[in-house]
Amino acid sequence: MEKTQQIAIVGLTDAILLFNTVGVRAFQVKDAGEAERTISSLANRKCKLIFVTEDIYEAIPETIEKYQQLPYPILMVLPIDPEKKNIGMKKIKQNVENAIGIDLF
């Protein structure tokens, strides 16, 4: 077991700053490129859990794919933006389809 202190959140909106208050470090970025750089620097600093907002998650598929194959860092999408895109649920559906062959949900 390894102890680490950092959980981070990366997003475009200022709503992510709310996470600062509960001990999650918030990184507000301006565009997808900056988000990619932030995520890779966080991963280099051994940050284990990174929350990303839906718009960022959609904009950086390569980075997501890259980290999906590794156990850490865990990148998790959160619906923080005002308009919900339901990416989390879509991802669950896609996982079921990939694993079982049909969409059960």
Added chain:
Amino acid sequence: MAQKINPTRMELYRLKNRLSVAKRGHKLLKDKQDEMIRRFMELIKQNRSLRMDVEKALAQIMKQFESAKLKMSLTGLMEALMVPSREVTIETGARSIMNIKTPTLSYEKSGAIDLTYGFAFTPMDLDGAVIGLSGILHQLIDLSVVEKTCDMLAREIEKTRRRVNAIEYIMIPDIEDTIKWITNKLEDNERGNITRLMKSKEIILAKNAQSSS
């Protein structure tokens, strides 16, 4: 069927061994796949219900935050949110599910939530949002682990299925074909040999009969 194979008994023996290994491997992989699917189904149900809860709670929190944002200046809000009220410490580890290393996180709560901003210039909605968020933080961490595990399992199931299919529909029929071909070839040779022997015997007998007469 692999073309460049000598139809010899040695090769036949080797192929028969390979066939039995392939069949055993196929059964093992199929069992592994079944077990992984069973685990995956359990986890994905958990994942789905957790995500639904978290999304619902987050939507509520964000609504509160938005209304707090309307009630005070942006700089004031930023200032209030600057200082973390507590440190979140997570302990990371690894768990093995069917030989796949999946992550585990355990979260230590460091005491009750303590609001670090002054209450004079912040609306009540902000307090609600912060308290609500700190309440669902452990759910967020749990969800992240379950989701990652599901991701990794789904990937591995797909890979295993491809392997199982390759063994079942390509490798095993291929070996069986080759074995059949070698057996036929060997039988053919055997028959050729017997015919040749019979023919030679006939010739020798004819010669013997000629010389004795």
